[in-house]
Amino acid sequence: MRHIISLLLENESGALSRVAGLFSARGYNIEALTVAPTEDESLSRMTIVTNGSSEILEQIIKQLNKLVDVVKLMELTEGAHIERELALIKLDASGKNREEFKRLADIFRAGIVDVTTSSYVVELTGTVEKIDAFLDAIDKKFIIEVARSGVTGMARGERALRL
Amino acid sequence: MELSGGEILIQFLKDEGVEYVFGYPGGAVLHIYDAIYGQEDVKHILVRHEQAATHAADGYARATGKPGVVLVTSGPGATNAVTGIATAHMDSIPMVIITGQVHASSIGSDAFQEVDSIGITRPCVKHNFLVKDINKLAETLKKAFYIATTGRPGPVVVDIPKDITDPKVKVPYEYPKSVSLRSYNPVVKGHPMQVKRAVDLITTAKRPMIYSGGGVVLSGAHKELTEFTRMLGFPITNTLMGLGAYPGQDKQFLGMLGMHGTYEANMAMHECDVLIAVGARFDDRVTGKIEQFCPTAKIIHIDIDPSSIAKTVKVDIPIVGDVKNVLQDLLTLLKETKERPDATALHKWWEQIERWRGADCLAYDRRSTLIKPQYVIEKLYEATHGEAYVTSDVGQHQMWAAQFYKFETPNHWINSGGLGTMGFGLPAAMGVKLGFPDATVACVTGEASIQMCIQELSTCMQYRLPIKIVNLNNRYLGMVRQWQEFFYEGRYSMSYMDALPDFVKLAEAYGHVGIRCESPSDVEPALKEALAQKDRLVFLDFITDQTENVYPMIEAGKGHHEMHLSPERELA
Ligand SMILES: Cc1cc2nc3c(=O)[nH]c(=O)nc-3n(C[C@H](O)[C@H](O)[C@H](O)COP(=O)(O)OP(=O)(O)OC[C@H]3O[C@@H](n4cnc5c(N)ncnc54)[C@H](O)[C@@H]3O)c2cc1C
Ligand SMILES: Cc1ncc(C[n+]2csc(CCOP(=O)(O)OP(=O)(O)O)c2C)c(N)n1
Ligand SMILES: [Mg+2]
Numbered sequence: 001m002r003h004i005i006s007l008l009l010e011n012e013s014g015a016l017s018r019v020a021g022l023f024s025a026r027g028y029n030i031e032a033l034t035v036a037p038t039e040d041e042s043l044s045r046m047t048i049v050t051n052g053s054s055e056i057l058e059q060i061i062k063q064l065n066k067l068v069d070v071v072k073l074m075e076l077t078e079g080a081h082i083e084r085e086l087a088l089i090k091l092d093a094s095g096k097n098r099e100e101f102k103r104l105a106d107i108f109r110a111g112i113v114d115v116t117t118s119s120y121v122v123e124l125t126g127t128v129e130k131i132d133a134f135l136d137a138i139d140k141k142f143i144i145e146v147a148r149s150g151v152t153g154m155a156r157g158e159r160a161l162r163l
Numbered sequence: 164m165e166l167s168g169g170e171i172l173i174q175f176l177k178d179e180g181v182e183y184v185f186g187y188p189g190g191a192v193l194h195i196y197d198a199i200y201g202q203e204d205v206k207h208i209l210v211r212h213e214q215a216a217t218h219a220a221d222g223y224a225r226a227t228g229k230p231g232v233v234l235v236t237s238g239p240g241a242t243n244a245v246t247g248i249a250t251a252h253m254d255s256i257p258m259v260i261i262t263g264q265v266h267a268s269s270i271g272s273d274a275f276q277e278v279d280s281i282g283i284t285r286p287c288v289k290h291n292f293l294v295k296d297i298n299k300l301a302e303t304l305k306k307a308f309y310i311a312t313t314g315r316p317g318p319v320v321v322d323i324p325k326d327i328t329d330p331k332v333k334v335p336y337e338y339p340k341s342v343s344l345r346s347y348n349p350v351v352k353g354h355p356m357q358v359k360r361a362v363d364l365i366t367t368a369k370r371p372m373i374y375s376g377g378g379v380v381l382s383g384a385h386k387e388l389t390e391f392t393r394m395l396g397f398p399i400t401n402t403l404m405g406l407g408a409y410p411g412q413d414k415q416f417l418g419m420l421g422m423h424g425t426y427e428a429n430m431a432m433h434e435c436d437v438l439i440a441v442g443a444r445f446d447d448r449v450t451g452k453i454e455q456f457c458p459t460a461k462i463i464h465i466d467i468d469p470s471s472i473a474k475t476v477k478v479d480i481p482i483v484g485d486v487k488n489v490l491q492d493l494l495t496l497l498k499e500t501k502e503r504p505d506a507t508a509l510h511k512w513w514e515q516i517e518r519w520r521g522a523d524c525l526a527y528d529r530r531s532t533l534i535k536p537q538y539v540i541e542k543l544y545e546a547t548h549g550e551a552y553v554t555s556d557v558g559q560h561q562m563w564a565a566q567f568y569k570f571e572t573p574n575h576w577i578n579s580g581g582l583g584t585m586g587f588g589l590p591a592a593m594g595v596k597l598g599f600p601d602a603t604v605a606c607v608t609g610e611a612s613i614q615m616c617i618q619e620l621s622t623c624m625q626y627r628l629p630i631k632i633v634n635l636n637n638r639y640l641g642m643v644r645q646w647q648e649f650f651y652e653g654r655y656s657m658s659y660m661d662a663l664p665d666f667v668k669l670a671e672a673y674g675h676v677g678i679r680c681e682s683p684s685d686v687e688p689a690l691k692e693a694l695a696q697k698d699r700l701v702f703l704d705f706i707t708d709q710t711e712n713v714y715p716m717i718e719a720g721k722g723h724h725e726m727h728l729s730p731e732r733e734l735a
Contacts, residue, residue: 010346014281014293025286055473062470068290068310071346163345 002031003057004083004153005048006161007064007073011037015069019046022067028052028060032085032150040163043071047152049128074161076153083153087124087131090144094118097142108134119144166336168297168328169198172261175304177204178338181232183223183597184208185216189236190276191263194328208597208626211618213240215590217247218616221256222591225577226552227598228383230257230311237263238276241322242283246584248318249287253581254404255381257316259307260284267295267324280322289317297327297334305339314349315468316381349467353484353492361439361463361480362496368437369508370459370515371397374420374449377404377580378442378466378486380573385409387490388441394497396509398516400428402443403565406576411549411569417516418525421449422717423562426524429715429723431516432457440464442486445476446581447719455722465489524715524728525566533708534683536560536635539690540567543605543633546690551603552577552595556588556612559641562713564607586615592630593622603631603694610636610663620673623700631693632702634666637709645712670702677702 009015016035023030031049038045050060057075064070076083091101094117105112105122108130114121124134128151135146155161166174172195176184185208188196199207210216213235220231231251235244241262251258262284265274281293290310292303300323307319326332365371379388385408392399392415399409400420409416418425420432432438438460443449450456456476464471464478465486472481482489527537540563543551553568554577555561561578570576577595579587592606613634623630643658667677676699680689686705693701714729 014285014291017282018285021285059470059474066468066470068344068347 001051001053001057002077003050003052004076004081004151005050005061005064005073006076006153007046007048008038008043008071008161008163009046009067010069010071011042011044012069015044016046018067018069019048019064022063023050026059026063028056034150034152043163045161047150049151072161072163074155074159076155079159080156081153082156083127083151084125085128085131085151086149087134088113088147089122089124089135090146091120091122091138092118092142092144093120101138101142104134104137110134164336165333167194167198167330167333168300168323169194169330171297171300171334171336172304172323172328173198173202173205174336175301175338176232179304179308181205182229184232184234185210185219185223185594186234187213187216187236187240189240189263191237191265191325192234192240192328194325194330195234195261195263195323197330198328207234208593208622210590210622212616213243214246214586215593215616215619215622217244217251217258217260218584218587218590219594220258221247221251222554222577222594223598224251224256224258224594225591226574226595228574230259230308231594233258233260235260235262236276237265237280238278241278241280245283245287246586248284248320250579250582250584250587251318252287252289254377254579255316256318257311258318259304259311260318260320262320262322264293264322264324266326268326270324280320284320287318288320291320291322293322294324294327297332300327301336302339302342305342306344309342309344310347314347315471350469350483351467351485351488353465353482353489355492357480357482358489358492358496361482362493362500364437364461364463364480365395365439365493365497366500366502366504368504370434370436370512371395371439371504371509372431372435372437372460373397373399373439373441374402374432374443375399375405375408375441376402376443379405379408382442382467382485382487383573384442384487384490385573387487387494391490391494394494395504397439398431398513400424400431402446402449403578403580405443406565407570407573410571412571417520419565421446422451422719423566423713423715426522426715426726426728427516427519429717429726430519433723434515435460438462440466440478441490442466444471445474447475450476451717452720452722455724522728527711527729531683531708534680534686534705536563536637536705536707536711537567538683539633539635539686539705539707540564540607542686542690543607544568546687546694547603547605551575551605552592552599554578554588554592554595554604554606556606556608557583557585557642558609558612559637559645559711559713560607560609560612560635563635585612588612589616589619589630589632593619593626593628596628596630597626605631605633607633607635609641610634610638610666611640611660617669620670620675620700624674627698629696629698629700632700634702634704635707636663636666636704637707637711638663639709642713648712649718666702666704670700675700675702677704679704679706681706
């Protein structure tokens with residue numbers, strides 16, 4: 001099962017490595033990890049995508065809560081939530097595919113944020129599946145590079161991760 | 164009061180009530196050592212290796228219940244301390260380790276004696292801090308002690324760059340009386356609903372069993388545990404870490420459980436219908452094969468650390484809280500309710516247990532002309548009236564000490580269970596002896612383990628620590644040899660150690676007394692002699708039966724009902 005955990009942690013220099021170290025030391029999966037400061041400068045917000053049975057998830061959550069730097073935590077996938085990832089995709093747009101890529105970007109509501117005679121950079125936001133679908137729709141040989149941000153997310157409605 | 168960082172550290176330790184610091188100087192901590200110089204309040208014990216500083220502080224903590232404090236320099240000082248830090252971490256021992264660090268401005272430049280102490284220790288501490296601002300030094304130290312000693316205890320490292328302790332930089336100091344950490348609030352009170360559910364289950368038990376561990380010792384809940392067990396008349400077993408939390412000679416006590424536990428304890432685990440786990444963490448040496456663990460039991464688990472619960476074994480009634488509080492709540496409820504477990508069923512259960520007990524699983528050959536290691540421990544028990552503090556190293560001797568020294572009180576059995584660190588015993592005994600100068604402190608060890616921190620004989624001389632070393636000398640890495648005999652068809656790869664030192668002469672070289680003992684009839688007199696020499700460290704070198712094995716034994720990955728007794732008495 002795929003799970004998304006969001007957490008608020010002390011904005012201390014070692015905090016990120018404590019979380020990363022916990023996952024590697026205990027053999028938990030990390031599919032993606034994003035972290036950035038929040039509006040409260042003493043806190044960072046981290047989102048982790050992981051995989052595992054409900055027993056493993058329970059241990060992950062307990063172990064994360066045990067870290068002194070973790071202030072609060074929420075499993076987003078436990079309820080209704082929004083998840084988003086941003087991708088920048090550089091495409092070889094020199095040949096006859098130029099028009100095709102433009103159309104594809106429109107279909108996915110993606111923007112083309114950089115254009116040269118031979119390339120496009122497409123900016124796409126959405127779920128992991130949406131970005132995967134976009135990449136699947138393009139012949140691999142035209143993809144020059146891909147930068148994905150990893151997932152961030154938030155619970156829908158009243159449920160909120162805040163102090 | 165304006166103080167330098169070094170002075171703040173020492174003043175803080177005084178204000179925190181710290182009696183001893185175990186340490187070793189070096190470049191990065193010289194300012195701190197200068198602040199130590201000439202003051203008497205915080206006594207510094209100079210060990211001979213930083214590993215020993217951590218074990219000594221650890222032994223002090225295990226015996227006294229107070230946090231152990233260590234001071235080491237950067238680089239090799241810190242890395243030498245790591246084994247001791249990991250040892251304390253695995254057994255949840257409260258400790259604060261101060262490591263020196265290179266100047267803040269040189270961090271990351273591969274400076275002389277620089278290691279990333281925070282990074283190296285991160286996986287084996289409860290928490291660690293790098294001090295970046297002298298104005299936060301006192302507050303950080305307070306947090307370190309608070310975290311180390313509350314909740315599930317553990318070691319906390321405070322890494323202090325040299326410039327923070329610069330004698331020329333002075334700042335106002337005030338002892339921080341309290342701390343608040345928004346992200347750290349251990350739950351100590353059990354949930355009333357869960358406590359009620361536990362009582363409901365307990366009172367319906369027909370074949371109950373109490374399995375208690377190190378958490379009871381750490382919590383100081385032995386009185387509550389004893390009252391609870393006696394009130395219900397239930398059988399009880401202790402883990403290796405829990406020994407002494409319930410009186411070892413009591414009728415209701417079935418001995419230790421697990422890999423080298425007693426037949427009756429393990430069988431009762433296997434057959435029980437209600438298991439009450441109290442401050443124990445379902446370690447693999449205890450559970451054996453998880454699929455066969457307590458197959459017919461409903462399980463109640465009391466633990467202060469939520470992550471200990473349902474980590475390896477699913478439980479029916481988890482109770483997060485300090486065992487002392489939870490046991491008190493259970494006792495209150497049990498006193499209120501009229502419900503009691505079915506007396507006839509309990510009686511039948513005890514009859515079954517007595518039959519298992521009848522197997523006399525710890526029996527050994529008493530007519531041997533060689534010294535049996537079990538015999539030495541029995542005699543040690545008698546000679547010390549079961550009242551000594553006993554530290555141990557790791558191996559067969561550790562198991563025999565656990566099986567044959569019947570601990571009546573907690574905090575008296577001091578050993579490395581989780582990490583199993585050879586070299587622990589002697590320095591730990593130093594810490595215990597400093598904590599209890601008038602008590603008898605024995606270190607049960609093997610000829611291999613003792614050599615891992617043998618240099619501490621020198622520290623014992625300097626501080627006049629009259630420890631009694633009981634060396635069960637089988638000329639083998641006995642525990643390794645035993646596994647090779649059982650599981651590698653007797654291919655004794657590297658488990659025989661040639662060229663052992665003459666331990667008597669070695670002890671004498673350090674200024675102590677050495678006694679060698681080669682026949683069973685000499686064991687008792689030798690022990691008495693050693694104990695009579697009250698103010699001398701005596702190294703007793705017992706030349707024991709080389710091929711003796713530890714029984715009973717459950718092979719790793721087997722169930723509790725699949726025990727081996729000694730070969731002559733193998734179960735059907
Ligand atoms: C050679 C060798 C052989 C061994 N063989 C055996 C064996 O046969 N049998 C055996 O039992 N062990 C054996 N061990 C030891 C084993 O490896 C474990 O260290 C031990 O079983 C763990 O004991 P414990 O479950 O009591 O947990 P501890 O490590 O003592 O942990 C304590 C538990 O209590 C909790 N706790 C702490 N404070 C509190 C509190 N205030 N309130 C509530 N809970 C609290 C903690 O969160 C933790 O879960 C052996 C070790 C070695 C080296
Ligand atoms: C530091 C360390 N290295 C290796 C081991 C593995 N080990 C466990 S018991 C043992 C043998 C101990 O020999 P000795 O101290 O003579 O005790 P005995 O088993 O003979 O009683 C070894 C090597 C360990 N526990 N610790
Ligand atoms: Mg040996």
